[in-house]
Amino acid sequence: MPQSIKIWPHRGRDLMIRWNRIYIDRPADVFEAAMAFWTAVTGTRLSEPHGEQGEFITLLPPHGDPCLHGQRVGGPGGAHLDLDVDDLAAARRRALDLGAVVLADRGHFSALRSPAGTAFCLTTGDGEHAPPPVPAPDGTLGRVDQVCLDIGAAGYDREVEFWAALTDWEVRPSARPEFDRLGVPDQLPIRILLQRKDTDEPAAAHPDAACADIEATAAWHESLGARRISRGAHWLVMHDPTGGVYCLTGRDPHTGRMPS
The missing domain is CATH 3.10.180.10 (2,3-Dihydroxybiphenyl 1,2-Dioxygenase, domain 1)
Known part of the structure; x- marks a missing residue:
């Protein structure tokens, strides 16, 4: 770990991360098969599709708040992290100051890439109780x-x-x-x-x-x-x-x- 790493101090509640989630990204032609597997192994059920083109879906647990989601993508797929924040604009500015690049802004979320190219989103959702095993x-x-x-x-x-x-x-x-x-x-x-x-x-x-x-x-x-x-x-x-x-x-x- 290099000694130059700087841990930024909190600047009030505006940048508080109040929930986080994983999006399982899969190509459109195999999306349904992927979600059938992931609901089976996580004991969840699928929400109705949502998003501008119905590209998102939530894996709903029987107990606790959702933290797993699916996204239908055009490329090979993978996964990405969402961070739910109190102040999206402030969090986005902070990410840009640190070297991230904005890929898309959709009002209630921003899609970004980190300096190394890791995809992630800053969002305005939240949760309270993690699902149990x-x-x-x-x-x-x-x-x-x-x-x-x-x-x-x-x-x-x-x-x-x-x-x-x-x-x-x-x-x-x-x-x-x-x-x-x-x-x-x-x-x-x-x-x-x-x-x-x-x-x-x-x-x-x-x-x-x-x-x-x-x-x-x-x-x-x-x-x-x-x-x-x-x-x-x-x-x-x-x-x-x-x-x-x-x-x-x-x-x-x-x-x-x-x-x-």
């Missing part, structure tokens, strides 16, 4: 509760600096040198992990699920059409039935932390 058919608990920002090596330190300054959240090093974590407040539903990639590939993002039993969860997901791609130290890299990347991790689905 959901059981698989065998009773194994799991919860999609993290977005991993995959950053090329050359832009990684600058990207960590950007997210720390934008959110005012502490950067916490991981036990593994390729990861850093933002200190997201406990009341928010989505953890944020940054991963330094070995190459300078374009920035991307993917969702992660905390699992009480990775192998049991992976077997269930495979029965629904997912595929294992590779194994990490305490995670499995998976493809959903439409080829979208996600990970199953050994973190506690209640707390989001690794077991001691």
Whole structure:
């Protein structure tokens, strides 16, 4: 972590982040299949489509407030993070001052790219209660509760600096040198992990699920059409039935932390 990182002080409630959410972005031709998988593994149901072209959908949990959504996109897809803020104009100015680029403004949200090219949105929605873990058919608990920002090596330190300054959240090093974590407040539903990639590939993002039993969860997901791609130290890299990347991790689905 470079010593030059500056953590901006809070400037009142105008920039307070009051909720966050993951958008699972999938191409139009496989969107319905992707959403069928994700509702099955998260125990949710789909809202009615919304947005100017019906491109957005919300995964509605049986308990708690929504923090998972889907977006029908024209490109290959992936995932992106939304931050719900008290003052959208002030948050947008702050992001631009830190090097972000605005892609679109839609009144109640702004779509941006970070300096390394990570897509994200600033929005005006909110929530209050994070959904609890959901059981698989065998009773194994799991919860999609993290977005991993995959950053090329050359832009990684600058990207960590950007997210720390934008959110005012502490950067916490991981036990593994390729990861850093933002200190997201406990009341928010989505953890944020940054991963330094070995190459300078374009920035991307993917969702992660905390699992009480990775192998049991992976077997269930495979029965629904997912595929294992590779194994990490305490995670499995998976493809959903439409080829979208996600990970199953050994973190506690209640707390989001690794077991001691």
